[in-house]
Amino acid sequence: MRNVLRGVNRILLALVGLILLVAGGSVLAVGLGANPPSWWVYGSRHDVLLSHAQRTRWRADGWWWPTVIAVLAVLVLLALWWLAAVLRRRRLAEVLVDTRDGEGARLRGGALEDVFADQTSRLDGVARARVRLRGSRGAPAARLRLLLEPHVDPGTTLQDIATGPLARARDSAGLAELPTEIRVRAVKHRAERVS
Known part of the structure; x- marks a missing residue:
């Protein structure tokens, strides 16, 4: 079971690292003046990821903020659980x-x-x-x-x-x-x- 968890941990770390590398590299490349393809998230160095209309679209709805807070709380708890699992002492003191x-x-x-x-x-x-x-x-x-x-x-x-x-x-x-x-x-x- 521990070997399975170790494998899952490595796969998750690799995926998160790859996603962060691609996202950060694309932002850096566009910010330095590279011309991205037409389907890319950013069109030029002055573009933003979310426009003002997209950011404020559901702000007036009553379900928006509780949902955002609940999703972020679950993500924080999962991250803390993952960190505790990685840092847990495996040897007997x-x-x-x-x-x-x-x-x-x-x-x-x-x-x-x-x-x-x-x-x-x-x-x-x-x-x-x-x-x-x-x-x-x-x-x-x-x-x-x-x-x-x-x-x-x-x-x-x-x-x-x-x-x-x-x-x-x-x-x-x-x-x-x-x-x-x-x-x-x-x-x-x-x-x-x-x-």
Whole structure:
């Protein structure tokens, strides 16, 4: 679902950017003296987008201003929702650790990510590992992205991760479980000419 939202976000940003670029470019071109086609919105550099008659056409009608205000309010709310969705923090800031003394502690999510990634990248055949924690403070989930060397068996590496760095991360945070999504890619080496 998040990939779909990310794709929709990129498409909407591209469309808005393209519309603004075309509109701004046309205004700039006509303002600098370019001759637009006869069907274009502007005829010359002294034209306006809406004439006085067009701007004041429905001003006396009772429905005009409430409609304009409602449409603008909906657009502002949609823009604020979009901004909040884009700026929302995707990473988990902290993890609650059960210290079994009734108090508990907080562990920085970034520290757990760094240690988990460092231990995973030290495994044989792992070129690079990146970890991101998601979910809630009491029930985190991890996303692990691996870049493996070509000679490595992925099944063996996944087993090593499950019994090594993943188990240590789960145990050190005092979690009963740490669901982990692992994405694996292989390193692509360039062919080199040997003389």
